[in-house]
Amino acid sequence: MSELQFDFEIIHKINELKEIKKEGILQLLKEVPKETIFDTASNLRNERKGKRISFSKKAFFNIINLCRDTCSYCTYKAEPNDAKLSMMNLETVKGLSKLAKKYNCTEALFVTGERPEQKYSEAKRWLKNEGFSSTAEYLIHCSEIVLNEGVFPHTNAGNLTKSEMKELQKSNVSMGIMLENSSTRLREKGMPHEDAPSKEPKVRLNVLRNAGELKIPMTTGILVGIGESMEECIQSILDIKQIHEKYGNIQEIILQNFHPKPETLMSNHNTPKEDYFKTVVALCRILMPGANIQIPPNLSPNNYHEFLTIGINDWGGISPITSDYVNPEFSWPNIQNVEKKCNDLGFSFKARFPAYPEFIPLVNNELKQRISLIADEENYVEESYWK
Numbered sequence: 033m034s035e036l037q038f039d040f041e042i043i044h045k046i047n048e049l050k051e052i053k054k055e056g057i058l059q060l061l062k063e064v065p066k067e068t069i070f071d072t073a074s075n076l077r078n079e080r081k082g083k084r085i086s087f088s089k090k091a092f093f094n095i096i097n098l099c100r101d102t103c104s105y106c107t108y109k110a111e112p113n114d115a116k117l118s119m120m121n122l123e124t125v126k127g128l129s130k131l132a133k134k135y136n137c138t139e140a141l142f143v144t145g146e147r148p149e150q151k152y153s154e155a156k157r158w159l160k161n162e163g164f165s166s167t168a169e170y171l172i173h174c175s176e177i178v179l180n181e182g183v184f185p186h187t188n189a190g191n192l193t194k195s196e197m198k199e200l201q202k203s204n205v206s207m208g209i210m211l212e213n214s215s216t217r218l219r220e221k222g223m224p225h226e227d228a229p230s231k232e233p234k235v236r237l238n239v240l241r242n243a244g245e246l247k248i249p250m251t252t253g254i255l256v257g258i259g260e261s262m263e264e265c266i267q268s269i270l271d272i273k274q275i276h277e278k279y280g281n282i283q284e285i286i287l288q289n290f291h292p293k294p295e296t297l298m299s300n301h302n303t304p305k306e307d308y309f310k311t312v313v314a315l316c317r318i319l320m321p322g323a324n325i326q327i328p329p330n331l332s333p334n335n336y337h338e339f340l341t342i343g344i345n346d347w348g349g350i351s352p353i354t355s356d357y358v359n360p361e362f363s364w365p366n367i368q369n370v371e372k373k374c375n376d377l378g379f380s381f382k383a384r385f386p387a388y389p390e391f392i393p394l395v396n397n398e399l400k401q402r403i404s405l406i407a408d409e410e411n412y413v414e415e416s417y418w419k
């Protein structure tokens with residue numbers, strides 16, 4: 033019998049250990065059938081989260097998609113003369129918030145490229161014209177507009193400084209930045225982050241730590257299938273876990289499966305194999321049993337429901353009005369259909385705010401008060417509001 037004979041009991045015990053070693057997890061993958069890993073993850077979810085799946089009814093605000101960096105998987109990024117170029121002025125932001133409110137969306141997801149004003153005079157000029165000197169400053173203003181319309185902003189603008197986050201925290205109930213992966217190998221020549229200094233793992237982990245010091249509920253996650261190894265995924269999860277153990281601010285982990293895009297350097301690269309992706313998802317639950325774990329349903333249109341049996345408890349933002357500008361070829365599923373899928377498999381379906389219920393105590397009093405107007409007793413969105 034091998035020294036490291038893992039079974040269900042042992043996997044449970046792993047969770048009680050303070051320090052989980054990457055080597056042990058890799059060994060576990062060799063010795064335990066994948067079904068055991070998946071079942072364990074599912075049981076842990078049931079134990080820690082109940083049979084309850086959440087989502088956020090959102091509108092995607094494509095604020096500005098010029099970007100200082102180039103990631104070789106990304107088609108969100110535009111060049112100044114592209115048809116897809118987006119620079120949402122304040123009036124458009126206000127208009128979309130009104131529409132979001134009309135559809136009872138509770139989240140305004142703000143996405144931008146990485147500090148576009150540092151590379152493009154077009155961005156700098158446009159911001160100046162609107163009366164701002166940086167993207168971050170503009171986002172602070174946009175957040176206030178959206179909030180005044182009764183929608184809650186959640187900003188993912190890539191790296192932000194601690195002082196920028198401190199300002200945004202006044203109006204944003206939560207914020208996001210994908211770690212993508214903590215492997216520095218992905219920044220080497222020929223790898224997807226070669227031309228993306230903002231994806232330097234140290235830099236991203238530091239943003240998560242700064243957010244921790246500010247007590248901002250943070251969404252982060254891993255982009256799976258961009259040339260990383262299983263070991264590097266495990267290390268990334270452990271790095272996120274370590275930050276959460278220190279600061280308690282990681283509200284959610286998104287596991288996003290890469291999809292190749294024509295005319296990118298990674299156009300010939302495959303989506304991650306299904307078993308590989310599922311193993312990463314299940315391991316994330318095993319390594320962080322109490323975490324909120326999300327997969328975007330639009331990126332697994334034919335089988336998203338299968339992820340319910342491997343430990344996820346959230347679908348992320350689903351928009352009834354805007355497309356997913358990062359993966360525009362994948363439309364959002366209809367919210368009622370997702371609810372039905374959940375119910376059929378024995379799960380309840382709840383709308384949450386951009387900040388998860390257990391993280392709402394971290395937000396400031398003004399935001400808390402606004403939330404309380406449409407929240408149920410558990411800090412989810414009142415069903416009569418969103419349905």
Ligand SMILES: O=c1nc2n(C[C@H](O)[C@H](O)[C@H](O)CO)c3cc(O)ccc3cc-2c(=O)[nH]1
Binds near residue numbers: 207209210331348
């Ligand atoms: O609901 C959310 N979805 C977020 N999404 C998911 C997004 O709504 C879509 O699911 C994906 O863009 C699918 O392509 C993110 C995706 C990323 O890759 C990086 C960051 C985010 C951040 C959020 C977020 O904070 N909230």
Ligand SMILES: C[C@H]1O[C@@H](n2cnc3c(N)ncnc32)[C@H](O)[C@@H]1O
Binds near residue numbers: 106107210289359
């Ligand atoms: C906003 C987030 O979208 C993700 N992202 C960027 N490009 C792709 C792609 N081709 N497939 C899947 N996800 C992608 C990255 O994780 C980024 O952080």
Ligand code: MET
Binds near residue numbers: 109190
């Ligand atoms: C499409 S990516 C949007 C957010 C930011 N540019 C990042 O990569 O983190």
Ligand code: SF4
Binds near residue numbers: 108
């Ligand atoms: S993923 Fe984000 S940082 Fe990378 S190129 Fe796209 S917009 Fe820029």
